[in-house]
């Protein structure tokens with residue numbers, strides 16, 4: 406599969422539809438797969454945290470989640486086809502799980518949010534079997550979460566611990582699982598649980614979903630500072646390549 410390297414991260418040249426097809430195939434064949442949907446913030450963090458960079462490199466697919474990544478790939482003259490977000494992939498995988506009666510595990514978010522996610526999935530996808538769940542606020546070093554996942558042996562695990570925890574957790578534990586698709590979904594549980602509203606189509610279609618999220622959750626402003634730093638680094642990388 407073709408990759409586009411942006412600041413050390415090999416992004417997979419893939420569309421949303423193809424990724425969903427590939428994941429369905431991995432589940433059918435009982436293969437393991439680890440998917441990260443990365444934005445500029447993740448790229449910047451990985452460049453400052455070697456352990457995180459190593460975790461990211463364990464993924465089978467790293468998709469462009471964020472218009473900044475798409476613009477960077479265009480600037481490098483290796484355009485990635487489109488944004489592929491954790492939320493959209495999760496919803497499509499739930500549709501497939503509903504048809505195929507797949508087993509899923511839900512990991513992440515606050516306990517009350519997680520309960521609401523479970524209830525909503527049971528309501529809208531009644532054929533999906535939820536074989537386990539755990540909130541995202543456990544003690545990293547003394548937890549049996551990985552054991553629970555191992556025992557439940559799900560086809561599909563949605564990991565909503567936020568970045569960088571979710572990527573690190575999967576990278577650290579995936580070797581002990583027999584099979585399954587492990588998808589990082591960031592704040593998607595908050596949306597499915599009805600706590601946070603997803604940006605309406607207008608904002609998404611005009612590549613300003615990040616602005617919507619900032620307006621709705623102003624405490625994200627500090628995280629957003631990664632964006633101009635990312636743009637600066639990408640332009641510098643581009644200029645270096647031209648010399």
Ligand code: UDP
Nearest residue numbers: 513514515541542565566567568591592595
């Ligand atoms: N979260 C968690 N455990 C933690 C920190 C965060 O389960 O230790 C959850 C948090 O409750 C939220 C999600 O991870 O549901 C992170 O959402 P955010 O909007 O930060 O993620 P993004 O989509 O920006 O990666």
